[in-house]
Amino acid sequence: MKVDIIAFSTKGCQKSLDIAGCFPEDEVNLFAKTTADSVGIEKVECSMREWTERSFAECDAIVFVGAVGIAVREIAPFIRNKTVDPAVISVDELGRFCIPILSGHIGGANGIAVRVAGHIGAVPVVTTATDINGKIAIDAWAVNNDLSIVNLHAAKDVAARILSGDPVGFVSDVPVKGDVPPELSADEASTGVYVGNGDARPFETTLRLVPRDCVLGIGCRRDTPEEDIEGMVSRALAEAGISMRNVRAAASIDLKKDEAGLLAFASKHSLPITFYTADELNAVPGEFSKSGFVQSVTAVDCVCERSAVKASRGGRIILRKYAGDGVTVAIAREDFSVDFTRYRK
Template identity: 30%
Template sequence: MNTVRPESIALFCLTPGGVALAQRLREALPLTCFTSEKLLQPGFIPFGGSFAQTVQQAFSQYSALVFIAATGIVVRVIAPMLCDKLQDPAIVVMDERAEHVISLLSGHMGGANELTRQLATLLNADPVITTATDVNQMAALDTLAAKLDATMQDFRQVVKTINQMLVSQQRVGLWWDDDFAGSAQQYDTRGFIPVDHLDSLPALDALVCVTLRDALPPQKIPLYKLVPKRVVAGIGCRRDTQPQTVALLLNQQLAENHFDPLALRAIGSVTLKQHEPALLELAKNHQIPFDIFSVDQLSEHEHRFPASEFVRLTVGVGSVSQPAAWLMSNGKLVGRTLKQQGVTITLGVSDRC
């Protein structure tokens, strides 16, 4: 999923008026500004080859692209690169007089709607947002998912279904598991019907549940789990352990602690294991980061856990999975450490979005 970070916004301007507007925006936002050689100003970057070539390169490097240009030009230049609403960056277009700011692409998942409102506020411009949920002043499931850094089975189809139900005035409930109930007020949930208890539902057409659990009580209405990515796994293993062995043991550990596999946020290990095929394949298959920690980083927390002299002689620290999970979860470990077939796995739950 593509979530806009302020430091990853590329801005393109094609005219003197666009350059002047970009200079105003640079005072308020950390932007990387591109323009042509003949319009170049201090702090701007010249197009590399051509405008289209520069946009093509930026499309995969930045999470948001802002254009001070005609909408038609922008549509033509980005059209060959469009792939997927879950992958494409936010695209925002504005005129050089700063009268209108248009959310053109990836309004929800990419954050273009939010960025459009931010830019419009800075410029006292008119934000142009056309997504149905926003027009109807309702929350959107994909926006909520992006804010929570959450996902779900059949994400694309479920988002389409739930958002359509919301704008059609159907009754969609929203239940927060105990781990998230305390922060529910931070999120835009307009249009959803709050649900406090799964055993006493109000009249609903569907129910969305924010949870890490692998299973919930069955309901008589369609139930969709929105799973925040919060679970981390510190992993140690012998060299050349088979990838399927590590994968099976991780799934076993997740199941033992009743975590949905979709909740997995990252795995971590010691520097010596940074090229371990089983761990690299695991991270690739789950599409999650593989965090690497030095011996010194792990040693700071080694005293908290039982140590193995064999492991110390092999990697330089007496424990790998537990201090790695401790660091990734800020000390919030869960369950027992699994130790089987030369593999150790420790789970933790991170509170970071």
Template identity: 35%
Template sequence: MKAAIISFTARGALKNRELAALLRKKLSCTGYSFYKYALEGQTAFREVRSLTETLFSSCGLLIFIGAAGIAVRAIAPFLKEKDRDPAVLVMDEHAVHVVSLLSGHLGGGNDWCRQVALLTGAEPVITTATDLNGVFAVDLFARDNGLFIEKRERIKEVSGRLLHGEKVGFYSELPWEGELPELLVPCEKGGDGLLRPRLVEEGEKGDSGLPECGIIIAAQPQAVRFPVTCRLIPKDLTVGIGCRKGRSGAELSEFLQTVFQKFDLDKRRIARFASISLKEKEAGILELAFAERAPFLTFTAQELEAVPGKFEASGFVRKTVGVDNVCERAAVLGSGGGRLLVPRQAAGGITIAAAQRMPVIRFYRNDKGN
């Protein structure tokens, strides 16, 4: 992930340089200072709006050193969605306070706010209600477990009920471990196919009523639902991909859509793309991965050759790239040894396969969700 620090004064430039040096131990970080005060190693700028427009789409973390109003006006024209906007922090030039301004949960703003506070000695300022009240945060839980939130507006439904002390149901098709946070009620399918609260121990008494609002973790749409459902989709698929040089992102996207429709798969389940290292700079694949907001991994021919299993072999492919199959082997290796769910599909000089690795859902935090 890339980070950028933006400052506007001479004192801010000094703090910018100090913080950038500390953050570079964790991630790629560039300091930007107003041209009158830029120090050696910093990039000078004259107009903050155009700079912010560039950084907003290329960085995962922006830190403004200066007045909060400047930061708000700078980022306002470029706000998109909670799961797409970068984390934005604001810190005063004396490092008295650092404020989590945007993308506190999904973008990691609150976590970065705490980290920057530790690095600089500033007081972290976090205004997210679930953090302040020690309540389970479904968006943070989804981010930590690699889950896609189907309807982001349901985050407010879940958080609002928990903040008011209401119980929220929890049903997962995937195995989970850890302590269920307070007010979350584990549910299961009954013999009639409907959801009902699950008693933790045999003979334990509990509320027999199904909560009105609940969380469901499932790869496919469920017939069983809560009256108000927040569905989380596991990112459990690795797409192995190969193509002739020069295939466009649009062509790859169209074929990917065709394959996923054929196998009744949801593209929101894609965790990553994988291929051979010869394709690491293939523009079409990079474009596709960017469009699907998924990382692109590559492996050497030797690494792919060592993957155990039965794969569709091609002498031509081996002669061309040094291994008998790229897409299937890359899918399995990229998934960490998952099950080949979609065998090699080929058309128009493009090959696609997909492997599934069943994740284990974890509750990392204590029973209050933090």
């Protein structure tokens, strides 16, 4: 996760250093927009509008250390919708209150706020209705379980019925761990949740949640355009009988870590992409396609297949090397289940 933290006073900068300690495994960048002492934190020379626009486009979470009004004014021009907006949290400069103000569920702002508050000793101020009423937030549960939300409007209907106490059903084609919460346990309901890869609609109003259980392994010639990668991936997905909704991540060899087209493709689809060394890929066990030419260039016999398996969680190849337009694509699919013990995180 990439996190930007920005403060507006010396006390705020000091608090930023405390907050950064909450993200030991994440990419954290500290900034200061102040003429006062920034305690060594990089000062922002451009306008706040420019800084926020860049951060909004690049980060998974933004923490404003200062008045909540500053955060609201700065992010307002860049808000699009809850499926793509980053988590935005506001913390006062003394660290007394920690407030998630955007993307509380899908973006994870509520969970991040609770995490930060626990780290610095603040009070988390969470205001979303499902959370304060102790009910499942179906969109947050979906994100925590690597599920794509197909129809956001239905998610709103489900949430409204949960809050009003109306019956909501639940059907899953994948294994379920933990007890299904009472809010989703209605035997008969006109509104409900379906988890699976099919097009089933077991309820009059069905919230479809698709497992993100596939990983793309991608190889390409140098300077391959994004549109060529996009086209080959689309054809590969169609060949495998799945869609981009099923894709959780992508991977390739480290020789491609600066490949503009590949990076642009991953960014367009909000896919984390991992690059592995030749040694790491060659160490992946299994039977893979072989290419003498690829071996001579990369020291790996099949970049796409090995990358897909390496980046997956014990996945198996469901589509072997699929090639064209200077691009190779392979797809690995993971074993998948959903877990209701995750829903209050």
